[in-house]
Amino acid sequence: MSDVTSSAFQARGAARPRRDIGIRKRYAAERRFRAYGVTAILVGVFFLAVLLWTVISNGYTAFQQTVITLPITFAESVIDPKNERAQNPAKLMAANYPLLVRDALIKELGIDPNDRTKVKLATDMVSASSRTQLRDIVVANPSVIGTTMSVALLAEGNIDSANKGQIDLTADEANRKVKNQQLAWMDQLRQKGDLTKEFNTGLFTYGASSRPEAAGIGVAALGSFYMMLIVLVLALPIGVAASIYLEEFAPKNKFTDLIEVNINNLAAVPSIVYGLLGLAIFINFAGLPRSASLVGGLVLTLMTLPTIIIATRAALKAVPPSIRSAALGLGASKMQTIFHHVLPLAMPGILTGTIIGLAHALGETAPLLLIGMVAFVVDYPGSPLEPSTALPVQIYMWANEAERAFVERTSGAIMVLLAFLIVMNLGAILLRRRFERRW
Template sequence: MTDVTMDTVATATPPARRDIGLKRRYAAERRFRLYGVLAILVGLAFLVVMLLSILTKGYTSFWQTTVSLPITFDEKVIDPDNKRATDPNVLITANYPALAQKALAEKLGIDAKNKPMMTRLKGFLSDGSRVQLRDVVVSDPAVIGTTRNVDILVAANLDSAFKGQIDLSVPEDRRKVSDQQVEWMNKLKAEGAMAERFNTGLFTFGASSRPETSGLGVAIIGSFYMMVIVLLLALPIGVAASIYLEEFAKKSRFTDLIEVNINNLAAVPSIVFGLLGLAVFVNFLGMPRSASFVGGLVLTLMTLPTIIIATRAALAAVPPSIRSAALGLGASKMQMVFQHILPLAAPGILTGTIIGLARALGETAPLLLIGMVAFVANYPATPFDPATALPVQIYMWANEAERAFVERMSGAIIILLVFLMAMNITAIVLRRRFERRW
């Protein structure tokens, strides 16, 4: 039997054929690299287009058009019978929009007796002026009988027109802003009374049927409650389960089954957890729908697999020599785990926890199923009160027909992305700051 050596093969292969083969392999490698670069560029292109679309539509939501008007808090309109000392509700039910409309008419030089002009003037200011002026009077009843400058919100259509989002060159019957309103808008703008100001209401207002008075206040508080619940429940349960599986549990079919199920749960669609929460927490246990506490429990179930997997990986990354050294010096297994292994694995555990919280913050489907899509205008005082969440509020605004809600939706997406980016950057910084390489 003849032994075939590499020299024999090299001698048997003509140099020209070897060169052709090498060129083909190098060409294939270059094509593969090119495909990889193209894939990355396509992904980045889609990401840039998406971010630019969100930013161009949403950055204007951080500014709101207002009109500075000298409001005369007429006692004849607010409390004609002087009952506010005995009946505080008088200050709440007063006709405050009439005060704003009268001040606007005087600002524009319109006679209050000219009913057709006063009727056209009604759609200029937001109906939210009722709440604005009511809060001023309720907080300080001494303003009754005086005149103060108040920045009144304009209606959503006027806000869009002032920001240049409505094409005013098209015929009047094809846009929601009349020529008369445009004339008044330009006059107020020239006088400096109408201007854009930072929209604090986007962060403080609750749900509203009017875009200019809609905000994320309730959603931010609801998301905060849920993240606190997830952190308080998912972190200790996940870390305890990971420590038991990684350090104390003996390898058996039962532990293998648990590990497989944990890995499978990490890939289960989030809507399945919503169905589980609806069946167990709402229907079986009778917990309140649309409450932050129930949403936190559902998101805890969804986050647990992520935290367990990340924690087990962090524990497994600690060198066995640390365990042997601790046990060799007389430490018990419990002391070895909690005084040596767990502190060294803490950076990985924190990273996994933050990533799990970031995923939970952006979830929508499970919260929709437990009723957190409800219209909630008041701040939740406790986690058991009705509330909503940031992604759910985005979903609700996306279903609205008015263009101003699209602007609000894009602004809410920007805020949510900022939160998610901050959490992910925090995870990266913590990992690089405290991680030890063995």
């Protein structure tokens, strides 16, 4: 029995035709192709690592800020020498607060009040924003006048940089922003525990400022938030409605083909063109205010719509036709079929497309420059109609500043923006997982 099978096997083996398929060559080609793939990925990973390393190594220090804590004496003789504040509260707004800081520094560092050079050097160490800081304390609570209170004041930008070791101290003193005398005082203050590095909450809450220590992304973040809200509220329903109509109801003819081609093209239109469109239509024609996040939101909506429509149509197309047949066969109307069965199945795709579109819009700068959102805005916008900036625009503006302290803040703001984008993309992935159903 076994003889028979083995001989049959041999006979077949002998009859087997010689195949010249170059098996070794084929495997080599496959290995080569894999190597190309791995190389491509490694190059990508390398550049990503370089990008992150540059941003993080430059920017992590932005989350700390040097603070000088001084016992400030709120002397009545300086703030309100004629005691008029009961009749004229505006007096408190205009008082000479820098004098309080100067007096505190003279006392703390033991400087001769008549040595004007030294006094100037000392007062330069504290940010000029201390004026508004002290004013706010006094206006909020006038009873502090006449008392002494320990106040944490922001160090001036260059002192902050020196404290973080970012200034080359080997350079000639004349060419340095921070003088040796100031360095000595910094040591003196540091030993007393008055010069410390604190978490930089100001980076997240302050608006624009020409002084790096008082500049933050607060206004820009709020502006970006308003715009994202507008984009979400407008682009999602319009985009989904348009896709459903085009995909499910629209007749297939030349006109709808034309619309489809145009939508695909619009997704590739340079964003600055949308900025020009917004400038022409929303500002010049419709008369909406310049620099307002409403206009920014509308422009970004136009820009995001094609992305959302393309993603939604792809998601609708991916729903298996058997589900539609099942619903239609049961006597569901077209609307019922779409809203009860197709749309829920397409939801993960739609949401992912929307979030990616939003993330794209969040990082968009060019169109905002044209509609005046590249502005120096100090105060929080109370509504989307008030002037504002956006996160990427703030980064762009900071990148143009000369001070050393703005370099780290630029990178810090980039990190915040990247964090937002990562959170949004993570949200997209989670939503996908949450809604994904198998069929």
